[in-house]
Amino acid sequence: MSGLRGKVVIAQGGGPTAVINQSLVGAVLEARKFPDVTRVWGARHGVRGIVNQHFIDLSEATTHNLERVAQTPSSALGSTRDKPDAEYCQNILNVFKKHEVRYFFYIGGNDSSDTVRIVGEYAAKEGYDLRAVHIPKTVDNDLPITDHCPGYPSAARFVASAFAGANADNMALQGVYIAIIMGRHAGWLTAASALARQHDDDGPHLIYLPERQFSIERYLADIDRLYKRHSRCIVAISEGVWANRDAKGKEIPLAADLMRKAGREPEVDAHGNVQLSGGALADELAATVQQQLGIKRVRSDTFGYLQRSFAGVVSDVDAREAREVGEKAVHYACGRYESGSVVIKRVGDYAVRYELADVKAIAAKTRHMPDEFINAEGNHVTEAFRHYLRPLLGSDRPVLERLWAPAVKFGD
Amino acid sequence: MSGLRGKVVIAQGGGPTAVINQSLVGAVLEARKFPDVTRVWGARHGVRGIVNQHFIDLSEATTHNLERVAQTPSSALGSTRDKPDAEYCQNILNVFKKHEVRYFFYIGGNDSSDTVRIVGEYAAKEGYDLRAVHIPKTVDNDLPITDHCPGYPSAARFVASAFAGANADNMALQGVYIAIIMGRHAGWLTAASALARQHDDDGPHLIYLPERQFSIERYLADIDRLYKRHSRCIVAISEGVWANRDAKGKEIPLAADLMRKAGREPEVDAHGNVQLSGGALADELAATVQQQLGIKRVRSDTFGYLQRSFAGVVSDVDAREAREVGEKAVHYACGRYESGSVVIKRVGDYAVRYELADVKAIAAKTRHMPDEFINAEGNHVTEAFRHYLRPLLGSDRPVLERLWAPAVKFGD
Incomplete structure (x- = not known):
């Protein structure tokens, strides 16, 4: 033809x-x-x-x-x-x-x-x-089918860069830092936060994806353990946990409670999708850590629209x-x-x-993070995911170096 | 010596x-x-x-x-x-x-x-x-005294880049976009959003600074007018309006109302400064526009910690x-x-x-935006401010170009 x-x-x-x-x-x-x-x-x-x-x-x-x-x-x-x-x-x-x-x-x-x-x-x-x-x-x-989607690597680079900066910030002024990342049903963008880690004790220390059931008790126990180990803790959470449903499709109490507490009904779009961009989820997740764990400095951000079109x-x-x-x-x-x-x-x-x-x-199908990209505890990613994402982030990534000088010793 | x-x-x-x-x-x-x-x-x-x-x-x-x-x-x-x-x-x-x-x-x-x-x-x-x-x-x-402070130009570049991206986003999917920017008492960082503008109809269309008394009625009237003109509206608001006080030092009703509505008491630090990082302010300011002006697509972000340490x-x-x-x-x-x-x-x-x-x-003094950098209406900056900030943002700023092609005409 x-x-x-x-x-x-x-x-x-x-x-x-x-x-x-x-x-x-x-x-x-x-x-x-x-x-x-x-x-x-x-x-x-x-x-x-x-x-x-x-x-x-x-x-x-x-x-x-x-x-x-x-x-x-x-x-x-x-x-x-x-x-x-x-x-x-x-x-x-x-x-x-x-x-x-x-x-x-x-x-x-x-x-x-x-x-x-x-x-x-x-x-x-x-x-x-x-x-x-x-x-x-x-x-x-x-x-589905495609190894990755154009647009994702740049958004992933934004998320990784944001966490790299937040990690440096959190090392300088210690505390708990929580950030909410886009991704209604799939955790790919939230998982990209893992690429901010360079040293073993860098954040994010915890990553919660919509592919796994979110539990507020587990979340608090995880933060408590890691905060005690590092004197600080950085947490990446997908906005999808807001819409999390239990195995029977029922809204999980967390999302319902948080929404009620913030005094709002979620906005639903023409496709029946809940609008998730609000900052209330981050506020509430931070307040819960402060109240339940007694940690004074708890900060949170919602990356919102920045991650998809930052110039x-x-x-x-x-x-x-x-x-x-x-x-x-x-x-x-x-x-x-x-x-x-x-x-x-x-x-x-x-x-x-x-x-x-x-x-x-392709049409109307959603590809979730596969099991081999999520750790057994369901609170972080695996090396296989890092290997998958690393080449996509591109060249000239930001420099992140720690001072490397001996401590001054006294009393000898 | x-x-x-x-x-x-x-x-x-x-x-x-x-x-x-x-x-x-x-x-x-x-x-x-x-x-x-x-x-x-x-x-x-x-x-x-x-x-x-x-x-x-x-x-x-x-x-x-x-x-x-x-x-x-x-x-x-x-x-x-x-x-x-x-x-x-x-x-x-x-x-x-x-x-x-x-x-x-x-x-x-x-x-x-x-x-x-x-x-x-x-x-x-x-x-x-x-x-x-x-x-x-x-x-x-x-x-005071210094022309500008090291650290500000890079944060300003972040804010200007974020608004440039948000403006492109908002042109593609029209509506109202509101973003809250750091700056408790001085509006310098919020004002930097103005440098995202390239074309006359680019956002931000409105900029609210802590140097001017914030009025919710004025805010709604401004958005209503500009949304009717452009079919979209981008608004930059300093977090400082949260802590705005009236001429007699009394908390203005907006801040108090919003805090109460969000069900929280503001966190106060060792210096008596109110912690302003929450996302609730943005949520509430967006909800107000939606309810009062009947505009369907209203989105908001709080830039939070990203603006000061993004890698x-x-x-x-x-x-x-x-x-x-x-x-x-x-x-x-x-x-x-x-x-x-x-x-x-x-x-x-x-x-x-x-x-x-x-x-x-220098010590313990705050330099506010001078009057010649704020427009008469108190809802934007002046050319003098743009002239002040432009050289500080540095080289290799992001490219922002619109398609320039003729509309296809029918019916001749």
Whole structure:
């Protein structure tokens, strides 16, 4: 097959990352090279821009502008939280047919891959020649098949750098430090805090992931033990513990208690997901340590939105890979006339190849941390996880050195 | 005068900064060159390490170790919140006399400069030859006389980068974004958020500083107006509004209401300062906007401890100046036998000189943002402030570029 002439539409969906525009620019620059591509349109605010026919013509963006956009965090086209239903997907296809769009690229997470799948199926059913490719991104790193998701390494670098600084801070002024990290169902980003450790006694000393049932009693006992050993303790907690449910799907008392105590009902979004960004969880977890363990200096932070779009903390490995998945998506669609989802395959220590996976295998699935990445006690990560993450964080990581000088001895 | 032979003691006090170890290393490396300096001792955890005679011998630290420590955030010697009283200061002097310490360097903020002043006065009274120099640091930038404080520019760079990312995020997924920034009494760090703006419609659209009375009604009206104009709104708020008091020194209802609503009594430290790090203020300010203005997507963050010790976000101008104030402190004390506080004087656009000020003029005083740096409405900063801060943020700031491509027009 050859000569599928028509337009490209590219869009960005879901939460932003630090390198999501690398994928956009990789795809746009590559698509502009194909003679059969008549125009490269960018949809404003994801799928909503498609159904509203709100496009900009990226065929006319300068290369210099695009290269600088690539270095800018967060979706330059705008994003959306819309999760298209059947009718919405049909409308997308109608717009594509109307304007002879033959190539559709959607940069996003699970929900976006599902949209790519449905629109592709509708086109096939109607016999409309369309190539639809999902380009992965998510700071949560929770897509299946791919070794990791573009966007995750830079967010992980932010988290590791934040904990490295917090560890130095906590050594200087001792106490307990607790930080809440993004990740509703999967603990990948929280686990990245482990890469802040350089010396054996560096924090984080404890890491709680949504993959394991959280227990307030266990949490207090862990902190008590480690605080006695180190005179300080640093704790990384996934925001997912807030939404933790017991084996029968019932809300666990901790989350309910904390919410009630903070006097608020959790905000629920269109997909039924609880909004977890509040600072109250950190406040309450800190207050509990103070009250129950009698430790005076207990501090807490909620990293919040900083971790997904901070300007200037980017893994160079992540930037390169995000660019390449965008470029490869165009090779698959415009060069080989294939549809699917681009995945990263790790083929060395450290090297990768890109492949095209069936989008059905990606859509609406969540990849949790595997058991071999979580320690037996369920309160930290393993060496295997460190080995997995280390190469992704990129080069030029911050210097963290301790003074190395003899203590002055008296009384001889 | 010449030939004051004896030891150096250097210590670090108060909250950490990203470049406080540059000052330490600048002083140590320089002091080791003076033949009259018999030893360079570092006190562990500030003044507490002096009275407990807990020293390490920095004469035996390798240059390589010191140079890498200089790049590491947060006080490498450890810090303390102890604020010495008369007896404590006398004990410090007694330790100095016992070990023939002739040069005392204390890197810190207001409280540390006061300790330098008192110990120096006691030594003079007893006729003990001591040179005591305060080396300034504070992310709060609230010391008088000096143009700015080492540590502030790097923290300001963190805040500006965070808002640049948050602005890109908020453009992609529109709504209201509120962030709480450190600064109990002075708004310097909160004001730094203004440097995230590149385009006229970039956030932060509103900046609330502790130098101006905070009004919840005014806050809601401001957001309502700007949200209607931009379909989004980014707000920077100093944590100091939590502790805001009215003209008669009475707690303003907002702070009291918020605290009560969150079900907590504020923690008060040894100096009577209220602990302000909690996330509840941000949660409440966001909930108020949601409820009163009926805006659905309202998000908030509290930057917390990240802004003062994040590993890897450093202004190169700040790193250089922090190094130089440490080095100059030694020139003044060991070369010229003078005591005082090192201050930075701006002598060009941009250039600086270092001078020695009377420590009495520094100690226990707070420098607020001057009126010419705050706009008439009290909800943003002026061009004069931007001009003041811009050169301090250093080089290689993050790239922030918008797509520049024509909209696709239909229906012709």
